[in-house]
Amino acid sequence: MTLSYVVEPGGSLGGMVRVPGDKSISHRSIMLGSLAQGVTRVSGFLEGEDALATMNAFRAMGVRIEGPDRGEVVIHGVGMHGLKAPAGVLDCGNSGTSMRLLSGLLAGQGFEATLTGDDSLRQRPMNRVIVPLGSMGADIGAAENGRPPLVIRAVEGLHGIDYLLPVASAQVKSAVLLAGLYAAGRTCVTEPAPTRDHTERMLEAFGYRVERDGKRVCVVGGGRLLASDIAVPADISSAAFFMVGASIAPGSDILLADVGINPTRIGVIEILRLMGADLTLHNQRKLGGEPVADIRVRHAPLNGVRIPEELVPLAIDEFPAVFVAAANARGETILSGAEELRVKESDRIQVMADGLRALGAQAEPTPDGMRIRGGAYQGGQVASHGDHRIAMALAMAALNAGGPITIRDCANVATSFPGFVGLANTAGLRIGER
Ligand code: S3P
Numbered sequence: 001m002t003l004s005y006v007v008e009p010g011g012s013l014g015g016m017v018r019v020p021g022d023k024s025i026s027h028r029s030i031m032l033g034s035l036a037q038g039v040t041r042v043s044g045f046l047e048g049e050d051a052l053a054t055m056n057a058f059r060a061m062g063v064r065i066e067g068p069d070r071g072e073v074v075i076h077g078v079g080m081h082g083l084k085a086p087a088g089v090l091d092c093g094n095s096g097t098s099m100r101l102l103s104g105l106l107a108g109q110g111f112e113a114t115l116t117g118d119d120s121l122r123q124r125p126m127n128r129v130i131v132p133l134g135s136m137g138a139d140i141g142a143a144e145n146g147r148p149p150l151v152i153r154a155v156e157g158l159h160g161i162d163y164l165l166p167v168a169s170a171q172v173k174s175a176v177l178l179a180g181l182y183a184a185g186r187t188c189v190t191e192p193a194p195t196r197d198h199t200e201r202m203l204e205a206f207g208y209r210v211e212r213d214g215k216r217v218c219v220v221g222g223g224r225l226l227a228s229d230i231a232v233p234a235d236i237s238s239a240a241f242f243m244v245g246a247s248i249a250p251g252s253d254i255l256l257a258d259v260g261i262n263p264t265r266i267g268v269i270e271i272l273r274l275m276g277a278d279l280t281l282h283n284q285r286k287l288g289g290e291p292v293a294d295i296r297v298r299h300a301p302l303n304g305v306r307i308p309e310e311l312v313p314l315a316i317d318e319f320p321a322v323f324v325a326a327a328n329a330r331g332e333t334i335l336s337g338a339e340e341l342r343v344k345e346s347d348r349i350q351v352m353a354d355g356l357r358a359l360g361a362q363a364e365p366t367p368d369g370m371r372i373r374g375g376a377y378q379g380g381q382v383a384s385h386g387d388h389r390i391a392m393a394l395a396m397a398a399l400n401a402g403g404p405i406t407i408r409d410c411a412n413v414a415t416s417f418p419g420f421v422g423l424a425n426t427a428g429l430r431i432g433e434r
Helices: 023-035 049-060 096-107 127-135 170-180 198-205 236-248 267-274 319-327 339-343 348-358 388-400 411-415 420-427
Strands: 005-007 014-017 039-043 064-069 072-076 113-116 139-143 147-153 162-164 186-190 211-213 216-220 253-260 278-287 290-298 332-335 362-366 369-373 380-383 405-408 431-433
Touching: 005 388, 014 420, 023 039, 023 049, 023 072, 023 096, 023 170, 023 198, 049 064, 049 096, 049 411, 096 113, 096 127, 096 147, 096 170, 127 139, 127 170, 170 186, 170 198, 170 216, 236 253, 236 267, 236 278, 236 290, 236 319, 236 388, 236 420, 253 278, 267 278, 267 319, 319 332, 319 348, 319 362, 319 369, 319 388, 339 348, 348 362, 348 369, 348 380, 348 388, 388 405, 388 411, 420 431
Parallel strands: 014 253, 162 186, 380 405
Antiparallel strands: 005 405, 005 431, 039 072, 064 072, 113 147, 139 147, 186 216, 211 216, 253 290, 278 290, 332 369, 362 369
16 A cells, blocks of 8 residues: 545645755764764654664664654764674665765774665665765676665775765765775865765864865874764755745745754745745854755745755755746746756656646756746646656645645655655645545
């Protein structure tokens, strides 16, 4: 039995909403907390399946972790060399972040570990981490074409590299830097465009020196991490669905509380503003080394835009939602330079084009993006292909649809946004499960 959403058309979004904790930061809090000396207390932790997969992996390597209990997690760090060989395979579920960051972190541990995942994750490319980690001295075996499962074997030691990232990917950057903590000498990564820097920020918060110079970041191996409490902001990637919903639905006026506005994550705010959205930031402050704000979003007529390519890595997870905004905008929206969308939890270019077209919207997929002409669309049946963000984006599309939208295969929304249906209903979306 698969879970479907049925979303009635119309309505508007309002009230105050705090979406769950940031997924990227939640993963990293478990990883660095486990390797630190001392006790790390995390609040606002995302109790979604992806972050829980990371938590379970560290428990399987001997780390005592209490919780999660209403977002509170207590990690009893074992120090840089305190992890134990896991008794079984480490299951990363649907989570690319777990698998890629763990690959780097485990490469220098001195024991063997196997990482696997669900059907979607086992189709995703891992050579992007296997290649640089291999050049540091790691020994990582994979199935055909560098697909999972990955077998990370014990090696004598790693050495630092100077790596020019071929794709703008925070997961690859982080994998190399985490391996670099265990490598002899200096490990540097240069990115083609800025990507999320939560790993760098959290390493610094745990007392590890990180050398940052524009697009280049370096660490010197052999240091240590000191436990540090972490308050996880609300995830801007989850807030994005409500930003788009409120922008497109007449009468909407919603306040999204405590949203992380790290400059490497705010592409969606910039894109929506370019389209004419009415988004204002209030109460800007710092939470656990990360900037946060309350974001007020009021309905406003949107216009189609050509999305600047430099914003693509800064909004990489938000394009399913942005496509829904585009389908509701006047004129054409053009996205290019976003081929990475084809290797996310689903092929987000094809799957979103199929979904929007099933509703009668005009969407033309291209190899590296999409052209969408806004206008009226109907209800209908759409497939999320088990991709959490596709399911939530298409749910918001119902706010302006001509009839109900049924979205199939929505169970994976629990990977990043547990409680989505309840929270969305409270805010005004007429969504039910079947
Ligand atoms: C993430 C990086 C991004 C993003 C993913 C989370 C991270 O992936 O899509 O959801 O936490 O580092 P890429 O590095 O593949 O772009």
